[in-house]
Structure formats: C-alpha cells, structure tokens
Amino acid sequence: MSNSTGLKSYFQFHSVDWSAMRSATWETVWMTLLSMIAVVIFGIILGLILYETRSKQGIGFKIINWVVGLLVNIFRSIPYIILIILLLPVSKALVGTIIGPKAALPSLIVSAAPFYARMVESYFREVDSGVIEAVESMGATTWGVITKVLLPESKPALIAGATVTTISLIGYTAMAGAIGAGGLGNLVYQEGFQAYNNTITLVGTIIICIFVFVVQFIGDRFVKMTDKRTL
Template identity: 70%
Template sequence: MSNQGLGSYFKFNSVNWDDIWNATGETVWMTVISMILVAIFGIILGLILFETKNKGGFWSHLINIVVSFLVNIFRSIPFIILIVLLLPFTKAIVHTIIGPEAALPSLIISATPFYARMIEADLREVDSGVIEAVRSMGANRWDVIWKVLLPESTPALIADGTVTAISLISYTAMAGAIGSGGLGQLAYIEGFESNNNTVTLVATIIILLFVLIIQFLGDKWAKRCDKRNL
C-alpha cells in the first residue's frame, strides 16, 4: 500500500460518481428486497416458535425443537462464512454467485433467524390476559394471531425490524467482499485494493446516512403505531 496522508480522504475528483450511484442503488435494492423477505419469513418463524413453545402435544414439541435448532445454527454462523458456505445453494437457486441477486439467499438466511427470535420474544410480551379474554369470546388460533398477537406487538416488531434492517445493510457491505456489488464492494475494490480512500469515505457516509434514515423512520413508525400511552 502506498504511503498516503490524511489528505487522501478528500480527493473528490478521483471519485467516479456514476459508480457510487450504481453501488448505492445495489445496496438499497439488496437491503429492501432482503428485508421484505426477512420480515415475511421472520414473522412466520417467530409465530411458529411462539405457538409451539410449551403448548403440549408431540408435534408442537417436535416442531419447536427442529425450528429452534435451525434458528440457533444459522444465527451462530458468522455472515462472511455463511455466504461462502451457501455458494452451491445460491448457485442452485439464483443461477449465479455474483451480483446483488446472489447475495439475497445468504442475507435472508442469516437475518431471518435473528429477526424470528426477536419476534418470538415480542409475542411473549403480549398481555396473556388479553389473549385469554379473546379466547373466551370463542376465538380460534388464527383469530388470536391476526387480531391480538400481531396488532398488539406491532411497535416491537417494527423496532426489531429496524434493528434487523440495519444489520442487513452491514451484511450487504460484507457480501461486497465476494462480489455482490453495492457500496461494500465499491469500498473494498476501489477503496482498499485501488487505494482510493475518498471512495471508502463516501461509501461510509452514504451507508451511515442510510442507517440514520432507517433508524429515524423506524422509530417514527413504531411510535405512530403505539397507542399505549396517549
């Protein structure tokens, strides 16, 4: 690496802004698509974990053990290793191992268990008295899920979704190291391998802005849905 001073951060004329916009677009795309799918799968898995826990019955117990085990496994594998581990799987379902599409399977498989566990905890926070009240009205399991569990945990689901989305941005950057595209890859290829510190700084600032915006919107949204302290 050549000897560069602090001034190397501010050579903005060395930045190819088209590349930056493209990379920004890829990062946004990867984050948004994976977050939508993580939200869907996360809520399904979270509900399964919640509904099968301590409910008695052989099948509930079995499902809980299996899902719990898988969630724990995939939550424990470091993301950078998971991408590499899933390469054949990725190839099989998206037919490529480079570009933003190729990042999706590992992003989703990594973030879903993380979100599912948080959702399980959020559902447990729902007032059991309210669930009992609704059951006493003759509600079935689906009524309880749609009319009580999900609406009554919405602010927590949004807050935890925000945390998950921010982790996803960070994962998309890491996926850049093996060719997913996006700001992470730009910072790695342009910034690190070509010694362009300004690109790294710009990529950092854009990612930072995303994180701040997501956090801000997430907080606002969660607060809007929360009718507990009016």
C-alpha cells in the same frame, strides 16, 4: 495550510466515479429492502411457530418446536462471512450465479430471518396473557388470536425489531460486497481499499451511515405512530 494540503492530497474527490457510486448505492438499497421484506415474512412465520408450539401438548408440537428452534439457533450462530460461502451452492441454484447483488439475497435472508424470528417470539411472549385468554373465551380461533391480539399488540415492537434487523442487513451487504456481491461494499473494497483510493472509502462510508440514519429515523417514526402509549 500544511494540514489543509495534507487532507487534499489524502482525499481527492475528483477521483470519485460518481456514476459508479450512485449505481453501487442503489444496489445496496434494493438488496437491503428486498431481503428485509423476505426476512420480515419468514421471521414472523418462524416466530409464530416457535411461540405457538412452545407450550402446546403433544409430541408433534414438541418436535416442531425443537427442529425450528435448532435451525434458528444454528443459523444465528454462523458468522455471516462464513454463511455466504456455505450458501454459494444455494445461490447458484436459485439465481444462477455466485456473484452480483442477486447472489447475495439468499445469504442475507438466511442470516437475518432467524435473528428476527427470535425477536418476534420474544415480542409475542410479552403480550398480556389476560387479553389472549379473554379473546379465546369469546370463541376466537388460533388464527383469530394471532390477527386480533398478537400482531396488533406487538406491532410497535415488531417495527422496532425490523428496524434493528435492517440496519444489521446494511452491514451484511457491505461484507457481501467484499466477495463480489456488488453494492457499496464491493465498490469500497475494489475501488477504495485495493486501489488505495481513500476518498472512495470515505464517501462510501458516509453514504452507508446516512442510509442507517434514514432507516433508524423512519423506523422510530413508525414505532411512535403505532405505539398506543405515545398517542
């Protein structure tokens, strides 16, 4: 009984503003989804550039590969909490504010796109070179190789990588929330940690965990659906 009473005093679920919790959850969901769409687009483009210029002859290709690789490595190396601060002027210029969910989007995209780009490049490298050579021998252009070989053959890996990146973005949204970007991170920090409300911290953590589990489940299902080895 004493343990039960202690838990009830520690976690007081009647103190949770469920309307605010739902609103914060929705903010986290749409921040993650919008940024992930942009990350997949930019990540695939950057990964393609790195892959296509990796072995090309010519000083122009080498310069492009070096510049893109340098930028990718730099932004991959910067801790996210520092990157948010560095990109505050960019967020202000793009969305007109440095607080709120919209302000977090530039930093979320810039932090995750280079990470995903390196994954994309490695997935393309794993594609059977014999298949690529066969398609090229039939007169396929570079764009034809990309659309008919690289992307289809690496689709399961691309989805798996996007799943991992999405889960990382969920964690980034929580960190962004701690400095005013909204979402569950902001709610847990402001109304949970700073207000000494352990229940809000617990509920917010549980919702984030459920979100991660759902993303992982959906990602695994799509990987199985697209992997020819499991069909």
